[in-house]
Amino acid sequence: MNIIVAIKLVPDLVEELKISEEGNSLDLESLRLRVNEFDEHALEQAILLKERGAGRVIVIALDGDGAEDALFTAAAKGADQIIKLTGNPAPLVSNHTLARWLAPVIKSLQPGLVLTGVQAHNDLDGPLGPLLAEYLDLPYVGYVAKAAVKDGEVEIRKEYPGGLAAEMEVDLPAVLGVQAAEQPPRYVAFSRIRQAMKTVQLEGRRIPDLFAEEQITVARLFQPEIGERAAIIAGDVDEIAARLVEIFAELDLL
Amino acid sequence: MAVSAVTQRPTFSEIFYTSLQKLPDGERVRACLQCGTCSGVCPFGYLMDYPPSKMIAALRAGMFDRVLKTDNVWMCVSCYACTSSCPAQIPLTAGLMTRTKEELLLAGNVPIELQDALENTQRYGNPMGESPRKRAAWARGIEPPVKIMSQINRPVDVLWFVGDYASFHPRVQLSSRALARIFNLLKVDFGILGHEENSDGDSQRLAGERGLFELLVDKNGKVFQKYQFNQIVTADPHAFNALKNEYPKLGVNYPVQHYTQYLCAKLDLLRPLLRHEIKARVAYHDPCYLGRANGIYQPPRQLLQAIPGVELVEMPHSAANSLCCGGGGGGMWLEGYQWEQAHARLSEWRVREAVAIGADILAVACTYEIPRFEDAVKMVQKASRLVIRDISELLLESIGE
Numbered sequence: 033m034n035i036i037v038a039i040k041l042v043p044d045l046v047e048e049l050k051i052s053e054e055g056n057s058l059d060l061e062s063l064r065l066r067v068n069e070f071d072e073h074a075l076e077q078a079i080l081l082k083e084r085g086a087g088r089v090i091v092i093a094l095d096g097d098g099a100e101d102a103l104f105t106a107a108a109k110g111a112d113q114i115i116k117l118t119g120n121p122a123p124l125v126s127n128h129t130l131a132r133w134l135a136p137v138i139k140s141l142q143p144g145l146v147l148t149g150v151q152a153h154n155d156l157d158g159p160l161g162p163l164l165a166e167y168l169d170l171p172y173v174g175y176v177a178k179a180a181v182k183d184g185e186v187e188i189r190k191e192y193p194g195g196l197a198a199e200m201e202v203d204l205p206a207v208l209g210v211q212a213a214e215q216p217p218r219y220v221a222f223s224r225i226r227q228a229m230k231t232v233q234l235e236g237r238r239i240p241d242l243f244a245e246e247q248i249t250v251a252r253l254f255q256p257e258i259g260e261r262a263a264i265i266a267g268d269v270d271e272i273a274a275r276l277v278e279i280f281a282e283l284d285l286l
Numbered sequence: 287m288a289v290s291a292v293t294q295r296p297t298f299s300e301i302f303y304t305s306l307q308k309l310p311d312g313e314r315v316r317a318c319l320q321c322g323t324c325s326g327v328c329p330f331g332y333l334m335d336y337p338p339s340k341m342i343a344a345l346r347a348g349m350f351d352r353v354l355k356t357d358n359v360w361m362c363v364s365c366y367a368c369t370s371s372c373p374a375q376i377p378l379t380a381g382l383m384t385r386t387k388e389e390l391l392l393a394g395n396v397p398i399e400l401q402d403a404l405e406n407t408q409r410y411g412n413p414m415g416e417s418p419r420k421r422a423a424w425a426r427g428i429e430p431p432v433k434i435m436s437q438i439n440r441p442v443d444v445l446w447f448v449g450d451y452a453s454f455h456p457r458v459q460l461s462s463r464a465l466a467r468i469f470n471l472l473k474v475d476f477g478i479l480g481h482e483e484n485s486d487g488d489s490q491r492l493a494g495e496r497g498l499f500e501l502l503v504d505k506n507g508k509v510f511q512k513y514q515f516n517q518i519v520t521a522d523p524h525a526f527n528a529l530k531n532e533y534p535k536l537g538v539n540y541p542v543q544h545y546t547q548y549l550c551a552k553l554d555l556l557r558p559l560l561r562h563e564i565k566a567r568v569a570y571h572d573p574c575y576l577g578r579a580n581g582i583y584q585p586p587r588q589l590l591q592a593i594p595g596v597e598l599v600e601m602p603h604s605a606a607n608s609l610c611c612g613g614g615g616g617g618m619w620l621e622g623y624q625w626e627q628a629h630a631r632l633s634e635w636r637v638r639e640a641v642a643i644g645a646d647i648l649a650v651a652c653t654y655e656i657p658r659f660e661d662a663v664k665m666v667q668k669a670s671r672l673v674i675r676d677i678s679e680l681l682l683e684s685i686g687e
């Protein structure tokens with residue numbers, strides 16, 4: 033069985049986010065990308081399934097800064113096949129668009145199970161998993177925290193808010209949105225990644241020109257604006273503290 | 287009937303033993319007398335199921351897989367105490383302990399805290415996961431400004447390799463600022479690499495991540511090549527050790543000094559500036575990678591003695607016999623793991639020694655140590671009066687800036 037993992041790169045919040053001059057996207061120059069953390073859990077769960085004999089793991093990522101590193105890292109961790117989607121106009125696209133691009137490739141790989149992170153912090157238009165399931169016409173379960181494949185089914189543990197959890201069986205093929213793998217994503221020594229770079233073949237698949245455009249246009253992207261009754265106090269810690277005391281005094285709160 | 291030779295595949299113990307003997311001075315492991323000195327001096331030896339001498343015994347008995355199962359080699363803080371006391375001069379720290387960590391790491395058996403530090407180093411070039419773009423932020427506001435090599439476009443005398451903790455840790459930044467001011471007062475022509483500097487990688491190497499270390503050497507080496515300078519100076523003994531002993535093996539070879547050596551050589555210029563008295567009993571903690579690993583004991587002491595009023599006192603463990611602060615070999619990133627195993631911190635042990643000899647100040651010369659000892663002071667009884675200062679901070683205080 034083929035276990036497909038779709039990973040995506042998202043803005044790394046270790047750097048401050050800047051808005052581009054056009055004012056409708058992030059400034060790509062100053063942006064640093066990293067693999068969505070939930071996708072790392074999806075990959076870990078896939079490799080655990082593989083280690084228990086469930087099948088081969090195929091990892092797909094959209095081309096962009098860091099995509100190759102992420103794919104070779106996945107190969108070093110145990111993925112059998114890595115694929116890069118090329119021909120995209122930008123490294124960051126909406127999930128509707130990404131799902132449309134991924135679906136035909138995933139379909140051609142005859143998926144038994146499709147895993148992806150349950151969400152990402154830049155899911156403007158809903159998470160990727162349900163959109164993929166829609167385009168692939170497969171069932172979807174999100175917030176998965178454990179999965180085991182058995183006789184054409186996948187047994188999963190799904191988490192709900194408030195600490196509730198359910199165990200359920202889903203017919204294969206299916207799409208799962210992974211919240212957490214059964215164990216934290218494993219560490220892979222850098223020498224293994226380097227070895228993968230030398231020995232593992234990275235496949236490229238071109239996005240059909242027909243679909244190559246972004247489906248959603250962002251009219252305006254902006255930092256939170258200061259509301260009427262809000263103020264941002266500038267200065268160092270002491271100045272800010274002094275000003276806060278003043279304000280509390282003015283409001284008769286002290 | 288002809289009898290064909292039976293070829294047996296070598297066992298893991300055999301492969302490991304052979305690989306160990308191929309390291310520099312590695313063949314000495316065969317001369318181990320099983321005297322147990324190494325395990326006795328090891329600060330965490332009492333906790334390890336297999337301290338160094340027992341590891342060697344297991345290796346010889348072909349049972350090294352048992353050693354790997356216990357995974358308590360993660361208690362090793364690469365302090366060189368075993369190595370420097372071994373009568374057979376076996377490279378225990380750099381050889382046996384580090385190779386064992388490498389095996390665990392390749393097998394993916396890594397405590398999660400260490401994993402985070404290693405992943406951060408891969409991703410950001412520093413173990414704490416800070417933005418590499420902010421690597422020079424500590425220097426903001428210093429006058430005259432600290433020069434960043436990519437911005438000045440000219441050779442400098444001294445390239446200051448700042449290092450991870452000195453760049454990013456808010457407490458250690460204060461000691462970096464102190465050193466920058468001293469350099470300015472001494473009119474040192476120096477520059478830093480800013481965002482182009484990557485972790486020196488030495489502690490990652492000693493935590494078993496050899497491949498990552500090689501990557502960092504490659505990155506730093508390429509940056510060094512871009513600029514002209516006469517020598518490197520660093521306040522980080524781990525960076526110092528790497529640049530002095532390990533980078534050259536990979537073809538990156540520059541003269542390097544620890545800042546205490548550099549300032550000590552300039553003591554004639556520095557001494558007249560040390561005008562203000564610091565009336566205190568000062569104990570100096572020898573960092574493992576300045577002392578035992580590199581034999582530098584005197585320059586830090588000479589600097590302290592140059593400060594008027596300072597009475598230098600020695601702790602029971604000092605110089606070659608110094609006690610590790612617990613931060614080396616990945617210890618900085620194994621705090622939780624080691625606490626779980628030991629319910630003891632080496633830094634607290636050290637602070638107790640300083641208190642016991644009546645020190646007012648514990649002076650350090652390693653960028654890992656200030657926060658480690660300041661934390662320990664909060665935990666140790668009767669230690670609240672003990673002040674932790676980097677030597678650079680004491681010098682600046684005496685200068686009166």
Ligand code: SF4
Nearest residue numbers: 318319321322324372
């Ligand atoms: S100190 Fe050296 S000779 Fe003695 S047991 Fe340890 S490794 Fe062997």
Ligand code: SF4
Nearest residue numbers: 328362363365366368
């Ligand atoms: S290097 Fe230090 S901590 Fe590691 S085994 Fe030797 S004495 Fe113990």
